[in-house]
Amino acid sequence: MFFASDNWAGAHPAINERLLKESTRFAAAYGTSELDRAIEQRFNEIFEREVAVFFVATGTAANSLALASLAKPGGVTFAHSEAHVIEDECGAPDFFSGMRMSPVPGALGKMDPKQLRSRIARYPQDAVHHGRATAITMTQATEVGSIYSLTEIEEIAGIAKEHGLPLHMDGARFANALVQLGATPAEMTWKRGVDVLSFGGTKNGCWCAEAIVFFDPEMARELPFIRKRSAQLFSKSRFIAAQFEAYLQDNLWLDLARHANAMADRLRAGLEASNSARLAWPTASNEVFAVIPKSTAQAAEAGGAKFYDWLEPHDMPEPVAEHDLLIRLVTSFATEPQDVDAFLDVIAAG
Amino acid sequence: MFFASDNWAGAHPAINERLLKESTRFAAAYGTSELDRAIEQRFNEIFEREVAVFFVATGTAANSLALASLAKPGGVTFAHSEAHVIEDECGAPDFFSGMRMSPVPGALGKMDPKQLRSRIARYPQDAVHHGRATAITMTQATEVGSIYSLTEIEEIAGIAKEHGLPLHMDGARFANALVQLGATPAEMTWKRGVDVLSFGGTKNGCWCAEAIVFFDPEMARELPFIRKRSAQLFSKSRFIAAQFEAYLQDNLWLDLARHANAMADRLRAGLEASNSARLAWPTASNEVFAVIPKSTAQAAEAGGAKFYDWLEPHDMPEPVAEHDLLIRLVTSFATEPQDVDAFLDVIAAG
Amino acid sequence: MFFASDNWAGAHPAINERLLKESTRFAAAYGTSELDRAIEQRFNEIFEREVAVFFVATGTAANSLALASLAKPGGVTFAHSEAHVIEDECGAPDFFSGMRMSPVPGALGKMDPKQLRSRIARYPQDAVHHGRATAITMTQATEVGSIYSLTEIEEIAGIAKEHGLPLHMDGARFANALVQLGATPAEMTWKRGVDVLSFGGTKNGCWCAEAIVFFDPEMARELPFIRKRSAQLFSKSRFIAAQFEAYLQDNLWLDLARHANAMADRLRAGLEASNSARLAWPTASNEVFAVIPKSTAQAAEAGGAKFYDWLEPHDMPEPVAEHDLLIRLVTSFATEPQDVDAFLDVIAAG
Amino acid sequence: MFFASDNWAGAHPAINERLLKESTRFAAAYGTSELDRAIEQRFNEIFEREVAVFFVATGTAANSLALASLAKPGGVTFAHSEAHVIEDECGAPDFFSGMRMSPVPGALGKMDPKQLRSRIARYPQDAVHHGRATAITMTQATEVGSIYSLTEIEEIAGIAKEHGLPLHMDGARFANALVQLGATPAEMTWKRGVDVLSFGGTKNGCWCAEAIVFFDPEMARELPFIRKRSAQLFSKSRFIAAQFEAYLQDNLWLDLARHANAMADRLRAGLEASNSARLAWPTASNEVFAVIPKSTAQAAEAGGAKFYDWLEPHDMPEPVAEHDLLIRLVTSFATEPQDVDAFLDVIAAG
Structure with missing residues (x-):
């Protein structure tokens, strides 16, 4: 009767098996192995376009480094008031990005579009004193078990685009939302206007597999340095890649x-x-x-x-x-x- | 013929086996499981005293967070000019600690004690303009394959104590140095004056197992917050613990x-x-x-x-x-x- | 008809005269001159106890460095939702202190004590995920022209002490509040539980004179390094001291x-x-x-x-x-x- | 017999007089007054092109914020080993820019071009582990009283351009070098390849007047936010402008x-x-x-x-x-x- 959190579970046998296989080989370190490359290619297929993928150790790291890659001095990021980035990451997103997280109210864990607009309006692009609106982050599924519909995602993304703000999605429970909506990964992200995704595998059957996915690889230009400076570049990176390989194979992740x-x-x-x-x-x-x-x-x-x-x-x-x-x-x-x-x-x- | 690095190797079967066993269980997350507790106890035994232990994702994280816990504003940390913290971590130690790394020359990758003294002298405790000496970090075994003898460690530690500076040891290849010297873990660390250790398991048979070990738990007071804010607190932390359990059992780590x-x-x-x-x-x-x-x-x-x-x-x-x-x-x-x-x-x- | 802000005014003749006199002398730089020392002594008298005083360039600097001196990793500082530190300093307090500013509602620009308690309760001292309550900052007079009564200050301070949190006061308009209450500087600060004060002179007749005042000099231990690293140590510091000398002489500041x-x-x-x-x-x-x-x-x-x-x-x-x-x-x-x-x-x- | 430093001197009468005049007026705050605008125009004339100018409180601030505007994650800035940014600013340049300062040897306080090349070669643009070369900073006049000739500046700038690195000049004693070389401000800076300048007035007759000058205003895009977040935006900014007005008038600065x-x-x-x-x-x-x-x-x-x-x-x-x-x-x-x-x-x- 373990209902404390999905991260109290262990790891799925298929993932274990793949890890075992990986453990008997030698391969290049720091994300440069053929397996790392192959999994990056796999993400391209899953998302139906060329993406840039970066493995990190934790969901907090995925969110924080994604936001760091979007940061500007004096930047303000908007998130639901109960979002993980505000309430559960000990300030890591602020620490890595140098931005402030501005809480946006909304029922059932979802940002209210009107409230979002109103918050953004407080931080125009020349507001040297207040700081300037710089990014929006939304959580799918949310902290309180709800899910943004595709139309709702589109609405948030519309506000983002209107203000020239990149949109990040915290997908710690991405797969749970995806199968609920019956959408494709592309439909729930870039096709609706999401720019960067924290793609979580740990809560859904891996033991440690988190990735940052940029739908415009150009936006990822600084990430390799951000990640290394953030102490998030695994030497045996391919053990993350191996988990993702099993996780994504034959739709295991969706089944789980x-x-x-x-x-x-x-x-x-x-x-x-x-x-x-x-x-x-x-x-x-x-x-x-x-x-x-x-x-x-x-x-x-x-x-x-x-x-x-x-x-x-x-x-x-x-x-x-x-x-x-x-x-x-x-x-x-x-x-x-x-x-x-x-x-x-x-x-x-x- | 894989001699590129020890992190090109996979993982030892005993460690894999232990991971497999762990994967079928539920347990508390974020380092609070019984297994996490048990391994902390195991570190106490290995080091023959009560220590404070924190798992992190990478060796860079272990070094950076250890130094962050010793940091002061305007602080300067002394390290060998070719040390990993200076040349191979993309500035992560500076980023997390807010300190500058000051290079100390010395033959064969080991800080020359005279040079170390001379560097420290440039940064007295009231040197608001220069910055102040705040910590020393040494690497055992060094980047160039040499090893500080116990006496040499003691000499560096003596200089540290004399100036009131805590001493950190980067032990990415701790086991390799230990068996070479035929010393105990206690002898190569706190008995010779080391205060904090980056204890590496990844290069020696784990796939991801790095720990920060404080020999005075009081010095670790801020580390839980530093670690979480640094996005280094694994949700399924016990998978690191499991690796260490197998790694430390029956002296496997020393044999490897x-x-x-x-x-x-x-x-x-x-x-x-x-x-x-x-x-x-x-x-x-x-x-x-x-x-x-x-x-x-x-x-x-x-x-x-x-x-x-x-x-x-x-x-x-x-x-x-x-x-x-x-x-x-x-x-x-x-x-x-x-x-x-x-x-x-x-x-x-x- | 200049009512845009009190910082649109120039400087008071008595202050100009003192600056003129100062400009013809040589004296030691970086806050070490006899005049700097004398003004520090003057602050002791004004506040009826030994204090530690540090000049900085702006009110934002005073607030940010004061909070930086109180900071802990993962720390959360509580301020009124419309406070200058939250809405008008471009994130400088977060940047320098590494803490997050948590907005506390309250009528007329004053934190509601009940709301303050409720916010603090969300961040207990072991809350690694949420972050931990670390400091409180209040503004006197507030951003919207109101003033905390001595009893109200005492109430906020009581909550601070109860939770072991230091209390900072943003006194950009300290003098305006002081004469309104008819209190002494001591009564409006440390006698009511304030630990650190941003003492502003710029808005009240100086052209650039801001000071951080610590009522327990021990709390200021790190400030000299924090200030220098923050690029806030004036070489010709005595020109700030000179302004304060004239400002504080014969109660000029209170008259203004x-x-x-x-x-x-x-x-x-x-x-x-x-x-x-x-x-x-x-x-x-x-x-x-x-x-x-x-x-x-x-x-x-x-x-x-x-x-x-x-x-x-x-x-x-x-x-x-x-x-x-x-x-x-x-x-x-x-x-x-x-x-x-x-x-x-x-x-x-x- | 005051030879301790040029910042032990007071302020020149012409500057005092201009400050007096300024003190009796009201004017817009935070650098938006007509005087601020006029002085910016004056800098355009002095440097014979459109520049972007930002006043800050100290020379350390000028250097640190200039470098912050050039920063990249994992960035390395090259400076002479005895440069102010390395030895006398308590790590402020590292703190504000997030970059590391890499010491370059050279006789008489001037970077040796060959040594500079050799240092840059250690930090290529894809060097995730080492970090990447990002900027060069040179001091004119140097810390030890020497001066780069125009040809020497051109040589350093050539190396910078060759590697795509912006070149910053710490001009705390800019005027002293300028009159010594008999060059124009344009000739000693952008005409020889300097991109950003810390233009110091404090050591040469002002009491507090430091400016960051960008020769390509586009490079200054982030500076307004960097400056405010760094607590360096004076409310009564026009008192800096007033000093510069007198300082630059009728070549006073060159005479001094x-x-x-x-x-x-x-x-x-x-x-x-x-x-x-x-x-x-x-x-x-x-x-x-x-x-x-x-x-x-x-x-x-x-x-x-x-x-x-x-x-x-x-x-x-x-x-x-x-x-x-x-x-x-x-x-x-x-x-x-x-x-x-x-x-x-x-x-x-x-």
């Missing part, structure tokens, strides 16, 4: 995401049907937020269930009662139906 | 280093006996520098041998002739005797 | 602030009595915010009046009508009663 | 520099004729380095003379004997012939 999402569906259905719990707000993807009695939460934890309390957001549809608790439940490629059912049983038992 | 060094001995012996090559300078550990005819180098490469040219150092004992080439040969846990012999045959064939 | 405030009183009284204008919100000190018809504003500008439009704040008591304009009027030591009256006449004329 | 140099000539002549002192090395401009008996130095100091000891450079033509002292003597616009003669008398008296 579909499984995680299906497990979340099962959870949602069970909680909706439950008398002792309710969904805090509607989610898609592999995150579920529920309100359960504190006593039930204790019982669940005593029974071995793992999950995190969650801070009530500003736009909480229905407040959490004193004796209740808001919790987050995350499923992954490794979640088994019986885990879900066991958890629902514990909840039902109250 | 002994093997690599033995392969280097075999290379050295063969080159010394050769008519068509000479050792550029004496080395210990797993790095060998040789001078060979350019034509021989071409023949070797045509035969599949991998190695790098090397820039002639200032203190080159005997200059490289026009028709010759200075090359670096690095052995690893994965080097086979027949690879060495094959290479020596190619050299002999000219 | 009283004059500026009196001119603002005159403005306020005139606007309150006016049929064609209203005060946007109550202010003390030398800033007045008024709502006037757009046509009147144009007429005033045509007549030579200088002032700035102002962005409507969230807590605007009564919204600005379509045909009206919110403007800021700032008086200074150099404002003459006839300027105020002329302006009021223009407004009255509509 | 000629005077300072003439005083240095008088010193040099006296020391050369002296039995109890010798010139340490040949200098031009307003700096003189002498070797005198320690006892004489003590007597001079007892007699009220002010000067600094100097660290013996690597290329010291003739070593300093045990009982001797190497000292630096700097003259300025305010040095009087009788001060020089009095000092020479003290030296002669031994």
Whole structure:
């Protein structure tokens, strides 16, 4: 009953197998091996165009270095107020990019386009005192389990283009959003106006595989130096490449995401049907937020269930009662139906 | 015949096996799992005292974050002029620590104590204009294959203590130096005055396992925040822990280093006996520098041998002739005797 | 009719005279002259305790370097959402301190204590992911012309102490607030819990005189290096000292602030009595915010009046009508009663 | 007998007078006044082309922000090993630019072209590990009183252009070099290949007037934001402009520099004729380095003379004997012939 986070899971057997194979070979270091090259080519295919790809160690690194590559002195980047880059990365995006992250409100973890426009308007391009609007970053799927529709992405991208701002997408849970929308990687990114993507594999079956993807390779010009100076260039880079090779082969990544999402569906259905719990707000993807009695939460934890309390957001549809608790439940490629059912049983038992 | 670098090797089977086992489990993320805790305990045993241990993604990160934890505004860190932190990390140590790296000359990659004193004297503690001496970093084994003796470490440490400066050791090839000296980890570090260590596992059989070790845990107070802000906190941190578990078990790490060094001995012996090559300078550990005819180098490469040219150092004992080439040969846990012999045959064939 | 800002004024004759005298002498550079020492002693007297004083070039520098001296990796500083450090310094405080500025709401430019507590609670001391609460900065007088009472300062300081956070005060208009409260410098700062002060002289009659004042000199330990590395150590530092000497002599600074405030009183009284204008919100000190018809504003500008439009704040008591304009009027030591009256006449004329 | 530094002098009466006049006016802040504009135009005339000019507080700021505007991630800037940017600015250039300063040897404070080439060769444009050559900075007049001839400037600039590197000139003593060479400002800068200049007025009669001058305004695109974020945008900027106005009027600046140099000539002549002192090395401009008996130095100091000891450079033509002292003597616009003669008398008296 591990629902604390999708990064509590291990790694998928196919990925392990590929790593094993890689471990018995010699190959060039620092991202220059043939395998590194081959995986870069694989990203071109996946995204249906020539892209520039850079492996890094963590999702925080992917976001921070992507933003660093878009940075200008006095720059301001806009992100949802509850975005990972603002609330969960200890200031790393600010540190690496030298920019400030400006919080944009919006329901269900998605930036409100009107609010976004209003924030951008405070930072015009000649605003030496205020600082200047320089980039926008959006999270897909969001921190609270929602997903921007393709039209919503297009709307944010439209605002970005209108102001001449590059658009970054934090795709720590990219695959979960993708299969939910039934879109292609291209459709959910550059075809809708995304310029740079943090492409996460770690939460979805790899043990450490994060990539920055530039849809215009020219924008990546400084990244090799930014990455090395940021201590993010792996010597045995091909072990990241190997994970991605297995991950992307025969649509494994999409299957894993579909499984995680299906497990979340099962959870949602069970909680909706439950008398002792309710969904805090509607989610898609592999995150579920529920309100359960504190006593039930204790019982669940005593029974071995793992999950995190969650801070009530500003736009909480229905407040959490004193004796209740808001919790987050995350499923992954490794979640088994019986885990879900066991958890629902514990909840039902109250 | 892979002698380009020890990071061209793969990963040792025992480490792979341990990773496989880890991949099928769920566990807490971000370095809080029981395995993470257990490995920290293991480091205590290895170093015979309570230490503070932090995993990071690369050797550059280990060096940079270690120095960042010792930093002061206007600080100057002293390192050998050919040190990795100065010549091979794209300024990452400066970037993360905000300090400048001040080059100290010395023969065979080791800081000359007299030169070190003279450099420190330029940066007294009240030198607002020049900047102030703040830390010393030494590399063991050095970039050019030499090793500081325990007495030499003690001498550098003595200078550090005398000036109130913390001493960092870049141990990317720590194990290779350790087995060469026949010392214990404690003897080669804190017992001789080292305060912080970059403990490298990647070059010696792991695929990605680097740790910062503080011998006074109080000095590590800021490191958790420095690491997270530096985007170096792995979500699936326990996969680093797992590598270290296997690496440190039953002295595997020492055996691997002994093997690599033995392969280097075999290379050295063969080159010394050769008519068509000479050792550029004496080395210990797993790095060998040789001078060979350019034509021989071409023949070797045509035969599949991998190695790098090397820039002639200032203190080159005997200059490289026009028709010759200075090359670096690095052995690893994965080097086979027949690879060495094959290479020596190619050299002999000219 | 110069009401655009108090930094549009020139310099007071007494300060000019002192600068003239200084210009004919030789003296030691970089803040080491006898005059520099004497002024530091003067600050001790003014603040009734031993303080550490550092001259810098701008108010932004004073704020940024003060915060840099309080910084920790992953640190978060709390400031009012409309504070100068957040909205008007192009990210300089973040740049120099490496901290993020977290906006705290509150009416009339003053942090709401409850909101402040709630923000701090999001960043506990072990919050590696979120970052940790590290400092609080308050502005006295505020950006919108209000003043924290001594009790209000004490309340903010109480929250700071409770959480172990140092408290900085941005005193760009320190004197204006001081004379308004009728307090002593000590009473408005360290006696109420302020730890570090940006003491501004430029807006009140100097042409360039800003100081950082530490009430616990021990907290200033790193400042000499921070200042030099920040390119803020004047070679002819004594010309700042000279300005402060004249500024602080015979309470000139308080007289100048009283004059500026009196001119603002005159403005306020005139606007309150006016049929064609209203005060946007109550202010003390030398800033007045008024709502006037757009046509009147144009007429005033045509007549030579200088002032700035102002962005409507969230807590605007009564919204600005379509045909009206919110403007800021700032008086200074150099404002003459006839300027105020002329302006009021223009407004009255509509 | 003030020979400690040219920044021990006060300010020239013409500059004081202009400041007085400025102090009685109101004018727009933050560099937007008509006077600011007029002075920018004045710089165009002085340099015979359209330039972009930015005032800052200190010479360190001018150098640091100029380099920041040229910076790239992983960038390396080349400077003479004894350059101010390396030895006397507490790491500010590294801090603001994020680049490392790479020391280039050379006799008499001037970069040796061959050594410069050799350093640049270590940092090619694709050298992710080493970092990449990004800028060159030269000092005119140098730290040790020498001056690059126009041909020598052209040679350095040639190397810069050849490698596609922008060339910065630290002109803290620009005027002293200019009058010595009898060149025009254009000839000593952009006509010989200089791209950016730190134009210093403080050491030559202003009390605080430093400017960054870009000969290609397009290169200055980011500077307004860099300057504000660096806390270097004066609110009463026009007081810097006013100093420059007086400084540049009727060639005052050149007259002042000629005077300072003439005083240095008088010193040099006296020391050369002296039995109890010798010139340490040949200098031009307003700096003189002498070797005198320690006892004489003590007597001079007892007699009220002010000067600094100097660290013996690597290329010291003739070593300093045990009982001797190497000292630096700097003259300025305010040095009087009788001060020089009095000092020479003290030296002669031994």
